[in-house]
Amino acid sequence: MAAHPKQAFVTAVGLGVAALASGRPLREAAVVAATAAVGQTVLGWHNDIVDRERDARHQTPRKPIAEGRIDTGTVWYALVVAVLLVVPLSISTGVTAGTCYLAALVVGILGNVVLRQGPLSWLPWALSFALYPAYLSYGGWGGGAEGDPPQVAVVVAAALLGVGVHVVRAIWGLVADQEDGWGYLPLMLGRRLGASRLLILAGTYCAAVLAVLVILGQTVGLRQ
Numbered sequence: 648m649a650a651h652p653k654q655a656f657v658t659a660v661g662l663g664v665a666a667l668a669s670g671r672p673l674r675e676a677a678v679v680a681a682t683a684a685v686g687q688t689v690l691g692w693h694n695d696i697v698d699r700e701r702d703a704r705h706q707t708p709r710k711p712i713a714e715g716r717i718d719t720g721t722v723w724y725a726l727v728v729a730v731l732l733v734v735p736l737s738i739s740t741g742v743t744a745g746t747c748y749l750a751a752l753v754v755g756i757l758g759n760v761v762l763r764q765g766p767l768s769w770l771p772w773a774l775s776f777a778l779y780p781a782y783l784s785y786g787g788w789g790g791g792a793e794g795d796p797p798q799v800a801v802v803v804a805a806a807l808l809g810v811g812v813h814v815v816r817a818i819w820g821l822v823a824d825q826e827d828g829w830g831y832l833p834l835m836l837g838r839r840l841g842a843s844r845l846l847i848l849a850g851t852y853c854a855a856v857l858a859v860l861v862i863l864g865q866t867v868g869l870r871q
Contacts, residue, residue, distance in 0.1 A: 648709045648710070648711050649691060649692055649695040649710070649711050649712055649717065649722060650687075650688040650691040650692055651687065651688075651690070651691030651694065651695075652688075652691075654687055654691065654816070655683075655684050655687035655688050655691060656684070658683050658684075658687045659680040659681070659683040659684035659687065660680065661683075662679050662680060662682075662683040662779060662782075662783070663676045663677065663679050663680030663683070664676075665679075665779075665783055665864075665869075666679040666680075666783055666786070668864055669783055669784070669864070669868070669869040669870070671783075671786070672788075674788070675740060675786065675787065675788055678736065678739060678740055679740065679782075679783065679786065681736060682733060682736040682737050682740075682748060685729055685732055685733040685736060686733050686737075686748065686751075686752045686755075688729055689726055689729045689730055689733060689752065689756070690752070690755045690756065690759070692722050692725060692726045692729070693726060693756055693759050694759050695710060695711075695712045695713070695722070696712060696719060696722055696723065696726075697759050697760055698710075698713070699712045699713045699719060700713070701713075701823070701827070705823040705826070707820075707823065733749075733752065734749065737749055737782075738790055739789070739790060740786035740787060740788065740789075740792060741785055741786050741787050741789070741790065741791070741792035741793060741794065742790060742791075743785040743793065743794070744781070744782050744783070744784075744785035744786035744787070744792065744794065745782075745790075747778045747781040747782040747785060748778070748779075748782040750778055751774075751775040751776075751778035751779060751782065752775075754771050754774045754775040754778070755771060755775045757771060758770075758771025758772065758775070763831060764827075764829045764830065764831055765829075765830055765831055766830060766831065766832060766835070768813065768817075768831035768832050768833070769809075769810045769813050769814075769832045772809040772810055772812060772813035773806040773807070773809045773810050774806070774809075775809060776805045776806055776808055776809025776812070777802050777803075777805050777806035777809065779805055780797035780798070780801045780802050780805050780869060781796070781797050781802070783797070783869060784796060784797040784798075784869050784870045784871075785797075794870060795870040795871050796870070796871045797869055797870060797871065798863065798867050798868065798869060798870065798871055800863055800867060801860065801863050801864070801867070801869055804856055804859050804860050804863060805860065807856050808853060808856045808857065808860065810832075811849055811852045811853040811856055812853060813832070813833065814832065814833045814836065814845070814849040814852075815846070815849045815850060815853060817831070817833035817834070818833060818837070818842055818845060818846050818849070821833065821834055821837045821842055833845070
């Protein structure tokens, strides 16, 4: 539960399918999916470690670290092991591609501790998602693989999707964030629209951006 397994699964499947759609063979798509699964697990563990006191104060459900069911040191150990795994996994599809993915992972980790409470909370999400097309377009088979830069339109659409995912993921914590005095983008939108309407609009927005990504993939393609 501390790994945020649903988000890890969806991200891994999404990037794996995107790799297949871009013409990558199954073995490469499998490595992409595995890399994303491990990377998202790292982000989930780190998020729950950072938020453990806050989760305990708000009695947030399904938070085993905050509930004391698992020791923080144990999760740190697992996180370090996962990092030692995700580095070679990401590099195994090319140094440039792997560097792009690891940069997205670093941005995500930093997003767990900086900017998340203010109006620029969307920025780490946009940056990390914008790096995913580069990870896919530069990738190949083996550490020496060299691809091509991604299409700018695809990068922009991926960044916009990251903003939408940020809003959707934040909706269930808006009450606690309000109590803690946060002023980030989803909360500002929630105050104006209400949580239910925001969920509908954010879900529609994400679906529209995904549709644009599919259209771009079929027209301009992933790579320049």
